Amino acid sequence: MDKAELGSYHLNSVAQRMQITADIADILERQDFIIKLGKSLVRTGAPTHRIEAAMETTSKRLEIDGSYFVLPGLIMVSFGDVETHTSETHLIKCSKSLDISKLAKVNDIAHKVAKGKIDVSEASTELDDIKNSPPTWNxxxxxxxxxxxxxxxxxxxxxxxxxxxxxxxxxxxxxxxxxxxxxxxxxxxxxxxxxxxxxxxxxxxxxxxxxxxxxxxxxxxxxxxxxxxxxxxxxxxxxxxxxxxxxxxxxxxxxxxxxxxxxxxxxxxxxxxxxxxxxxxxxxxxxxxxxxxxxxxxxxxxxxxxxxxxxxxxxxxxxxxxxxxxxxxxxxxxxxxxxxxxxxxxxxxxxxxxxxxxxxxxxxxxxxxxxxxxxxxxxxxxxxxxxxxxxxxxxxxxxxxxxxxxxxxxxxxxxxxxxxxxxxxxxxxxxxxxxxxxx
Structure with missing residues (x-):
C-alpha cells in the first residue's frame, strides 16, 4: 500500500470513528431527554400512569428502545441495544410536587417532540428553563x-x-x-x-x-x-x-x-x-x-x-x-x-x-x-x-x-x-x- 492509499485509509477510518461517535452522542442525547421529560412530569404533578405513557410515546418517536416504570419518588428506566444485546438501567430519585402551569408547558413540549415540531436539543433546553424558573406564584x-x-x-x-x-x-x-x-x-x-x-x-x-x-x-x-x-x-x-x-x-x-x-x-x-x-x-x-x-x-x-x-x-x-x-x-x-x-x-x-x-x-x-x-x-x-x-x-x-x-x-x-x-x-x-x- 503506497502513501496515498495509506492516507486515504486513515482518513476513512477517522471519518468512520467520528460518525460512530456522533451517532452514539445522538442516542445518548435522546435518552437523556426522555429521562429529563419523566423527571419534569413528576415534578409538576402528572399522574404516574400518564408519565409512563408519555415516556413510552416519546421513546417510540425518537426510536429509542426502552422500558419505564414510575414509583412514588423513583423513576426506573431501562434502555436496550438490539444490535449488541445489552441494556442500561437508570434509577432516578425524584420528589413529586404540583405546579399546573409548568405541567401544561411540559406537556406542550412533549407534544411538540412527539409531532416532530422541535428537535431534542431545543426541547431539552426548554425543560431546563422550566426546571430553573421560579414557582408560578411567589x-x-x-x-x-x-x-x-x-x-x-x-x-x-x-x-x-x-x-x-x-x-x-x-x-x-x-x-x-x-x-x-x-x-x-x-x-x-x-x-x-x-x-x-x-x-x-x-x-x-x-x-x-x-x-x-x-x-x-x-x-x-x-x-x-x-x-x-x-x-x-x-x-x-x-x-x-x-x-x-x-x-x-x-x-x-x-x-x-x-x-x-x-x-x-x-x-x-x-x-x-x-x-x-x-x-x-x-x-x-x-x-x-x-x-x-x-x-x-x-x-x-x-x-x-x-x-x-x-x-x-x-x-x-x-x-x-x-x-x-x-x-x-x-x-x-x-x-x-x-x-x-x-x-x-x-x-x-x-x-x-x-x-x-x-x-x-x-x-x-x-x-x-x-x-x-x-x-x-x-x-x-x-x-x-x-x-x-x-x-x-x-x-x-x-x-x-x-x-x-x-x-x-x-x-x-x-x-x-x-x-x-x-x-x-x-x-x-x-x-x-x-x-x-x-x-
Missing amino acids: VWWTLVGYTISSAFIAPLFFGGSWTDCWVSALFGLGVGLATFVSERIPMFGNVFEMVVTIVVSLITLAINNHVCYSAVALSAVVVALPGYALTSAVLELAAKNLCSGAVHLIYGIMYVMFLAFGMGYGSTIWSLTHPGVAVISMQACSKPVDPYWYFLMLPLTCFGICICFGANMRQYPIFTFNAGVGFVVYYFMNKLVGANSIITPSVGAFALGLTGNIYGKVTKQLAFVPLMGGIIILVPGSLGVRGAVSLFEDGSNNSASGMFASQIIGIALSITLGLFLANMCVYPLGRKRSVFLGF
Missing part, C-alpha cells in the same frame, strides 16, 4: 391563596357564617406560614399535619361560642386534603399500575388520618383541661351564609386554589368554570340525595369530566387543568374527614366512625367512575392526539 401570593381558599371554603362546603369566614382566613394564613416553615425544617415537617391541626382544634374550641368548629377547623386545612392524591391513586389502580396506585392510596388515607388525629387530639386535650364543659365538634353550623353569596365566593375560592396549586391567570377562567359546573351539580345532588351518598361525587365528577374533556377536544389545550379545578372543589364537601375526626375523639361511636377509610375509598372510586364515563362519552374510540387530554 411566597406572598401563595399565602394569599391559602388565606382566600380557607376563608370561602368554610361557608361553601361546611355551612359556615361570616364570622367563620374571616376566622378561617386567619387560620389559613397560619397554615400557609407553617407549611413554608415545614419545608425548611425537616424535623418539623415530620409532624407538621398533626401539630397544625392540634393547634387549630384547640384555638377553635377556645372560641367555640363564637364560631362553628366543623367549618373553621376543616376549612383551615382544606388545601392539605389529599383529594387529587386519592383520585390519582384509584386511577392508577384502574390503569393496572398496582404498585404506585396502592402506595398513593395508602398515603392518602394515612394523610387524612394525620389531620383527623390532630383534630381529635386537640379536642381531647380541651376536654381534659376543661372538665364538665361539653365539647361540640362535628355538628352542623347554625348560621350559614345565604347561598346567593356563593356566586361571589366560588370564583374567589378558585382563585385561591389556583395560586396554591400553581395555575396561571390564563388557566383561571376554565379552571373556575369547570369548578363551577362541579359545584352546582354537587350542590343540587346534595339537596336531592344527601352529601353522604356515593352518587353525589360521581355525578359531579361526570359533569366536570364532560365539560373538561370537551374543552380539551375543542381547544386542543390541556384538559387536566379544568378537571383538576373541579376535583379539588368536589373533594372538601364529600371527603369523609368528619368520620375520621370522630374516630379519635373520646366517647365517640367508633363502630360508625371506623368506616371512614371505606368511605374515602368509595368517594375516590365514585369520582373516578364519573371521570371515566365522561371520557367514554367524549372519546368513545380513545384519545388519538395526546396521552394528557384527561385523567
